[in-house]
Amino acid sequence: MWLAIVAMVMMFAAFTSAYVVKKADVSNWLVFELPVMFSYSAVIIVISSICMQLAYITFRRNRIGLHRLFMVATFFLGATFLVLQVLGWQELKAEGILLKGNVAGSFLYVISGAHFLHVAGGVIALLVFVILAFTRYNKPEDTLLENIHPDKQIGVELMATYWHFVDVLWLYLFFFFQMS
Amino acid sequence: MSQETTIRENLETHIDEHAHDHGHDHHDHHQSFISKYIFSTDHKVIAKQFLITGIIWAIVGGGLSVLFRIQLGYPDADLNWMRPFLGKWITPEGHIAPEFYNALITMHGTILVFFVLTAGLSGTFSNYLIPLMVGARDMASGFINMLSYWFFFLSSVVMAASFFLATGPASGGWTAYPPLNALPQAATGSVLGVDYWLLSIVLFIVSVLLGGLNYITTVINLRTRGMKMFRLPLPIWAFFLTAVIGLLSFPVLLSAGVLMLFDRNLGTSFYLDQIYIGGEALANAGGSPILYQHLFWFLGHPEVYIIILPAMGIVSEVLSVHSRKPIFGYTAMVYSLLAITVLSFIVWAHHMFVTGMNPFIGSIFVIFTLIIAVPSAVKVFNWLTTLWRGNIKLNPAMLFAIGFVSLFISGGVTGIFLGNSSIDVELHDTYFVVAHFHLVMGVAAFFGMFAGVYHWFPKMFGRHLNSTLGYIHFWGTIICAYLIFYPMHFEYMLPRRYPTHAGFDTFGMFAQLNEFITIAAIASFAFQLMFVFNFFYSIWYGRKLRVQNPYHANTLEWTTPIRPGHGNWDGEIPTVYRWAYDYSKHGRDFIPQTEPLSAYELEHGEHGDESDSDIIQHEKHNG
Amino acid sequence: MTGWLIFIAVLLVLIVLFQVTRTLDLVSQLRGDDDRQLEQNTKLHATGLFIFMVLGIIGFFWSFRHYSDTNIPVASEHGVYIHNMFIATLIVTGIVFVVCNVLLFVFVYMYRYRKGRQAVHFAHSNKLEFIWTVIPTIVLTGLVVFGLQAWTKITGPSSNDALVFEMTGQQFFWTSRYPGADGKLGLRDYNLICPENPLGVVTKEYVEHRLNLLEGNAALGVMGEIPSLQKRKEELPALIANLEAEIAKRPNRYKKEELEAELETLEDELEDIDDKIKIRMLNVERIKNKYTEDYYMANSEAMTWGYDDILPSQLHLPVNKEALAKITALDVLHDFDVPHMKVKMDAVPGMPTSFKFTPTITTAEMRQTLSSNPIWQKVKEGDTDPMWMNFNYEVACAELCGVGHSAMKYILVVETEAEYEAWLAAQTPYWNAVASSLKISGLSELAPRPVVEEAASDSTAAPAAADTTAIAINY
Numbered sequence A: 001m002w003l004a005i006v007a008m009v010m011m012f013a014a015f016t017s018a019y020v021v022k023k024a025d026v027s028n029w030l031v032f033e034l035p036v037m038f039s040y041s042a043v044i045i046v047i048s049s050i051c052m053q054l055a056y057i058t059f060r061r062n063r064i065g066l067h068r069l070f071m072v073a074t075f076f077l078g079a080t081f082l083v084l085q086v087l088g089w090q091e092l093k094a095e096g097i098l099l100k101g102n103v104a105g106s107f108l109y110v111i112s113g114a115h116f117l118h119v120a121g122g123v124i125a126l127l128v129f130v131i132l133a134f135t136r137y138n139k140p141e142d143t144l145l146e147n148i149h150p151d152k153q154i155g156v157e158l159m160a161t162y163w164h165f166v167d168v169l170w171l172y173l174f175f176f177f178q179m180s
Numbered sequence B: 001m002s003q004e005t006t007i008r009e010n011l012e013t014h015i016d017e018h019a020h021d022h023g024h025d026h027h028d029h030h031q032s033f034i035s036k037y038i039f040s041t042d043h044k045v046i047a048k049q050f051l052i053t054g055i056i057w058a059i060v061g062g063g064l065s066v067l068f069r070i071q072l073g074y075p076d077a078d079l080n081w082m083r084p085f086l087g088k089w090i091t092p093e094g095h096i097a098p099e100f101y102n103a104l105i106t107m108h109g110t111i112l113v114f115f116v117l118t119a120g121l122s123g124t125f126s127n128y129l130i131p132l133m134v135g136a137r138d139m140a141s142g143f144i145n146m147l148s149y150w151f152f153f154l155s156s157v158v159m160a161a162s163f164f165l166a167t168g169p170a171s172g173g174w175t176a177y178p179p180l181n182a183l184p185q186a187a188t189g190s191v192l193g194v195d196y197w198l199l200s201i202v203l204f205i206v207s208v209l210l211g212g213l214n215y216i217t218t219v220i221n222l223r224t225r226g227m228k229m230f231r232l233p234l235p236i237w238a239f240f241l242t243a244v245i246g247l248l249s250f251p252v253l254l255s256a257g258v259l260m261l262f263d264r265n266l267g268t269s270f271y272l273d274q275i276y277i278g279g280e281a282l283a284n285a286g287g288s289p290i291l292y293q294h295l296f297w298f299l300g301h302p303e304v305y306i307i308i309l310p311a312m313g314i315v316s317e318v319l320s321v322h323s324r325k326p327i328f329g330y331t332a333m334v335y336s337l338l339a340i341t342v343l344s345f346i347v348w349a350h351h352m353f354v355t356g357m358n359p360f361i362g363s364i365f366v367i368f369t370l371i372i373a374v375p376s377a378v379k380v381f382n383w384l385t386t387l388w389r390g391n392i393k394l395n396p397a398m399l400f401a402i403g404f405v406s407l408f409i410s411g412g413v414t415g416i417f418l419g420n421s422s423i424d425v426e427l428h429d430t431y432f433v434v435a436h437f438h439l440v441m442g443v444a445a446f447f448g449m450f451a452g453v454y455h456w457f458p459k460m461f462g463r464h465l466n467s468t469l470g471y472i473h474f475w476g477t478i479i480c481a482y483l484i485f486y487p488m489h490f491e492y493m494l495p496r497r498y499p500t501h502a503g504f505d506t507f508g509m510f511a512q513l514n515e516f517i518t519i520a521a522i523a524s525f526a527f528q529l530m531f532v533f534n535f536f537y538s539i540w541y542g543r544k545l546r547v548q549n550p551y552h553a554n555t556l557e558w559t560t561p562i563r564p565g566h567g568n569w570d571g572e573i574p575t576v577y578r579w580a581y582d583y584s585k586h587g588r589d590f591i592p593q594t595e596p597l598s599a600y601e602l603e604h605g606e607h608g609d610e611s612d613s614d615i616i617q618h619e620k621h622n623g
Numbered sequence C: 001m002t003g004w005l006i007f008i009a010v011l012l013v014l015i016v017l018f019q020v021t022r023t024l025d026l027v028s029q030l031r032g033d034d035d036r037q038l039e040q041n042t043k044l045h046a047t048g049l050f051i052f053m054v055l056g057i058i059g060f061f062w063s064f065r066h067y068s069d070t071n072i073p074v075a076s077e078h079g080v081y082i083h084n085m086f087i088a089t090l091i092v093t094g095i096v097f098v099v100c101n102v103l104l105f106v107f108v109y110m111y112r113y114r115k116g117r118q119a120v121h122f123a124h125s126n127k128l129e130f131i132w133t134v135i136p137t138i139v140l141t142g143l144v145v146f147g148l149q150a151w152t153k154i155t156g157p158s159s160n161d162a163l164v165f166e167m168t169g170q171q172f173f174w175t176s177r178y179p180g181a182d183g184k185l186g187l188r189d190y191n192l193i194c195p196e197n198p199l200g201v202v203t204k205e206y207v208e209h210r211l212n213l214l215e216g217n218a219a220l221g222v223m224g225e226i227p228s229l230q231k232r233k234e235e236l237p238a239l240i241a242n243l244e245a246e247i248a249k250r251p252n253r254y255k256k257e258e259l260e261a262e263l264e265t266l267e268d269e270l271e272d273i274d275d276k277i278k279i280r281m282l283n284v285e286r287i288k289n290k291y292t293e294d295y296y297m298a299n300s301e302a303m304t305w306g307y308d309d310i311l312p313s314q315l316h317l318p319v320n321k322e323a324l325a326k327i328t329a330l331d332v333l334h335d336f337d338v339p340h341m342k343v344k345m346d347a348v349p350g351m352p353t354s355f356k357f358t359p360t361i362t363t364a365e366m367r368q369t370l371s372s373n374p375i376w377q378k379v380k381e382g383d384t385d386p387m388w389m390n391f392n393y394e395v396a397c398a399e400l401c402g403v404g405h406s407a408m409k410y411i412l413v414v415e416t417e418a419e420y421e422a423w424l425a426a427q428t429p430y431w432n433a434v435a436s437s438l439k440i441s442g443l444s445e446l447a448p449r450p451v452v453e454e455a456a457s458d459s460t461a462a463p464a465a466a467d468t469t470a471i472a473i474n475y
C-alpha cells in the first residue's frame, strides 16, 4: 500500500510541478478564485478521514456496532465529497474557467479530476467494506479479533491508510491551488 | 511487523499444503491447463509468459529494424515484392514510404525499450528469480502478479492493433514529443496511432507498477530466515532497485501521457502554444512542448537504468559463478547500484541540452551526468577484477556475460562525450547518439538477457539449450553488434530519423557504410532467429537436466527440485547462513548459502582484511 | 521458382547444420567427460575472444585512418572549442576503452578454466576500490571543468554588433529573415500568417489584409475563408444526397467503390467543417482583440519595423563576424542544424531560441580545402564538375518533424564582408514584392510604396555600387 501511495504521490508531484514550471514561464497565466465548494469538500473529507480512523479503532477494539456506524458515515461523507467536487466544477464553469481555455484552468481540472478518480475508487472500496461490516461479524465467534483472518484485518487498515492518503492529498492540492 | 510475519506464515502454510499435495506428483492433474499455464499465479509460469511474450516482441521489433535498415542501406532497391504485406506503405516506385519509415523507427524503439527490455527482461527475471533466490514460496501476491502480466498483454494487444489502423501506428519517435504527436494534422501516425500508443503505454505503466509493488514487497518481507539484505545475491538487489526506480518514475510518464491525451482529445493546451499548421492558426495558447520533454525524460532516463540494472545484476551473478570467484567488491556493487538509482533521477535534462533550456541549468545537469559515470565505472572495474585469477568456464552464458562487459565499456565511454553539453551540441540527435545507446543499453541489455536465459534455462525448463548453437549465437551476435554500431560513431554529423540522407552533399558520403551496416544487421537478425529456434526446440526436445545444481552454484534456486512445483521447495524453505559468493574459499570450490559458517570462518564484509588473509592462506594451501 | 529452390536449399543446409550441432552436443555427452569437454571449449573460445580483441583493436585504429576523409572541417569559432573537447575526450575515453577491453579479454584468456586449478578467493579490497573511484572522479572533473568553460562561452550573451538573422522552421522547409535597413526585425504574430505574409509579420496593412482574407470584403471583391466555408457547408448536404442517389442507381461494382470513396470524403468534410469555421472565427476574434487603436498608438514605431525585412532564399553571412540566429518554429519542433559550424538548436513553436556563432571559413575557401579530399573529388551522377566545386554549407533539420524531415535543406553561404554587403544590397524587402497584391483599402502613410521595378534593376546594377549602399545601410 505504502508503495502504491508513493507511486501516486509521484504522479501528483509531476502534475503540480508541471503546473509550477508552466506558471513561471507563461505571461497570461489566469488568476482564479477556487470555488467555495472546494473548501467545503476539504472540510468534508477531513471529517470523513476522522470517521475512518474511528472506524478502524473501533474495529481493533471489537466494537462492531460502532465500527459499522463509522464505516457508513465515512462512506456517505466520501460520496458527499464527490458530489461537492462536481458542484465545484460547475461553479468553475459558470465563472468561465473551462477545460479548454487557459492552461491554468486546464491544470485545475486535470489535477482535481485525477484526485476525484482516486476518491471515487476509494468510495467504491468503502462500499465493499460497509457491506463486509454488515455481513461478516454476525456469528458470535467472529466478533473476536483473533478469529478474523489476518488478511481481513489488514484490509481495514489498508482502507484507512488509503483514505487518509486521498484526504491529505486533497488538502495538499487545495492549499497548493490556494497559494498559487 | 508482527502482522507482516503473520501474513508470511500464513502464506507459507497455505502454500505448504499446496506443495505437499502435489509434491510427488509432477503431472499436476488437479489444475486445468488454463489455470496452470494461462491464468497462473505461479511466479515461474508468469516469468515464462513474460519471457515468451518478450521474445515474440523482440522478433517483431527486430524485424522492423531490418525493414528500415533496408531503406537506409539500399535506398534505390525495388521493394515491390513487399507490397503484399505492406500494401500502401510501399510507394509506387517500390520504396518504403517516408511516413512508414517514421512509424517503423517509432515502433521499433517503443517495442524494444518498453516491451522487450523492460517487460521481457525485468518482468521475466524479477519474477523468476526473486522468490527462488530470496527463499520464498511465491511472490507476495500471486494475483497481482498475474494482473501485471495481463495488463502487459493488453497493452501489447493495443500496440499491435495500431499497426492495422488505416492511418498507421504512431510515427513521431519513441519519445512522442508534442506538437508532432499532439496534432493529428502534423503526421499520419498522429491521427489515431498516437492515441493507441498512449493507451498502450498507460496499460503498460499499470503493469509495471503492479509488478514493481510485488517485487519490492517480496524482497522486503518474504526473505527466508537468515537472508539479510546484505546476503542477497546481486541480481536481487538489481531487480529490487529497478522496481524502486520504476515505481518512482513511471507515474510521471503517466501524468505526461494523460496531459497529452487531454491535449489531443479535449482541446486543452498543456503542450501547445501559438501554432500555425495546415493553413490554420490554432487557438491553443499558453502551453509548452518543453514541459512534455521534462516529464518524459524524468521517466526516460531512469527507464534506461530500469533496462540496464537487471542486466548488470544477472551478469554479476553469471560472472561470479562461472569464474568460480566471489564477485569482487560486493558492497561496492550494491552501493553503486544505489548511487545509480538516486542519480538517475537528477540527470534527465541531459537529453535536452539544445532545447533552448537555460544554459546554467544545463551546466548543473552536466555535472550530475558525469557523476553518474563514476558508479558505472566502478562496476566495470569490479567485474574485471572478478575475472582476475579466476578459473573461467566459457559456456554460452558466460560468453554473453563477458560480451556484456565489453559492450557496456564501449557504449559507456561515449556517454562521456554526450554528457558534456558543449560536445552534445554537435552530437545531439545524430548517429553518434544512436551508436551510444544501442551499445550501452540496447545490445548490452540483450547480452545480459541472453546470459540469464542461457544460465537459468535448465532451471526454467528442466532441459539444456543446445550449446553449439549457443556458441554460434554468441559469436554471430557480438561480431555483428560491433560491426553495426561501432562504425556508426563516424557518422557523428548525420542526423538520425532520416529515411534518406541523399538530399545533402555533406551527408552523402556514407552510402557504402550504410549498406555495410544493413548487411550486418540482417545477419545479426538471422542469428537471433537461430536462437529463437534453439529456445523453443530445447523447451521440448533439449537434453534433460539430470543434476540439481549443474553449475555448482551457491544460490538458493539450485536447492529446489529439478522441476520445482508451485511453492518451489518440497519441504521446508532452506535457511541461509552466508552470502551467495563463497566460491573457491578455503580450498573449496563452492559453499552454498545454506551451509552454516564454520567456527573459524568469517562472513564476508564483517572483517576488513578477510580477503588478504584469505589469499595468504590460500597461497600457503597451494604452495 | 528459383526463389523457392534457393529457399529449400537454404532450409536443407540449415537442417543439416543443426543436426551436426546436435550430434556434437550428444557426442560430448556420450563421452561423459564433461570437464574435459568444457576445458577444450573454454580454450577454443578464450582464444577466439583473444583474436577478436586483437582484430578489434587493429580495426579501431585502422578505422580512424579509413574514415579520416569523412570528417568535416570545422568552420566556426566555437566549433573549435567543441572539436578540441571532443579530441580530449576521445583520447581519455579511448585509453579507457582499449585498456578495459584488453584487460577483459586477456583475463579471460589467462584465467581460462583448467581442470584441477583453483580460483583465488579475492572478495574485496578497499584500497583498490578507493583508487578506482577516485581516479575516474578526478578525470571526469577535469572534463567537466573544460566542458563548462566551453559551454559558457558558447551560450554566453552575444555581442551588441552581432549580425542578427532569423530562421523559422515549418513542415517542411526553412524561411530566413534579415532585418532591413533599420536593423530591426519586424514583430511577428502567428495569427497574421497568410500566403502574402508567411511569417506573420505585424504591420497595420497585414492586419487588415488578414482580416479581409478571413472575413471577406465585398468592396475589394474578396470572398473570405469563413464565408466560403459557410457556403460550402450549405452546399454539402445536397452534394452528398446527390451522390447517394447516384450510388443507389449504379449496379456497376467498380465505379460504385469510387463513388463511395468520394462520398466518404464529402462526409468527412462536412464533419470537419464546423471546426474549420470555428478556428477561423477565433482567429478573427484574437486579431480584433489585440489590434485595437490603443495597440496601434502604443506600438506605432514597432509596427513599421517589418516593412524592410528581407526574406532571402539562402542564408548569407560574412566571415569572421559574429552572427546571432534567432530560431523559431510555426507548427512542430524542428532543429536548426549546421554541421560544419557545429550549430544546433531546437526550433520550438511559441518559444523563440537563439544561437550565436562566428563562421571562420568562407564557402570559397572551403571549396578549395575540399578539392584535395577524395570524397569531394567524385563527380555526382548527372553532373560534370567534381563535387567540391559546388560545395555549399548545408542547414539541416535535426528534430523529427514528420514525413519531410529529411528534406529540410537550406543553403548557407559564407563570404567576405564585401561580398556579403553586395549580396545584401541586392535583396529587396519582402514587403515590396507583395504590397501591391494585398487585399486592403489602401496603403497607409507608414508603408513604403512598393518599389518592385526599381529594386529589380538595382540588383543587376554594377557590383561597384554595392559598397556604397552597404555603408549607407550600416550607418
Ligand code: HEM
Pocket (backbone or CB within 6 Å): B175, B304, B305, B307, B308, B350, B351, B369, B370, B372, B373, B376, B412, B413, B414, B415, B416, B418, B419, B420, B424, B427, B428, B429, B433, B436, B437, B440, B441
Ligand atoms: C556513462 C554514463 C552515461 C552518460 C554520461 C550518458 C549520457 C547520455 C546523454 C547526454 C545522452 C543524450 C544524447 C543526445 O540525445 O544528445 C544520452 C542518450 C542516451 N543514453 Fe546515455 N549516458 C550514459 C550511460 C547510459 C546508459 C547506461 C544507458 C542505458 C542503459 C544509456 C542510454 C541512453 C539512451 C537510450 C539514450 C538516447 C535516448 C534517445 O534520444 O532516444 N546511457 N546518454
Ligand SMILES: [Cu+2]
Pocket (backbone or CB within 6 Å): B300, B301, B304, B347, B348, B350, B351
Ligand atoms: Cu539519459
Ligand SMILES: [Cu+2]
Pocket (backbone or CB within 6 Å): C333, C334, C335, C397, C398, C399, C400, C401, C402, C404, C405, C406, C408
Ligand atoms: Cu525536422
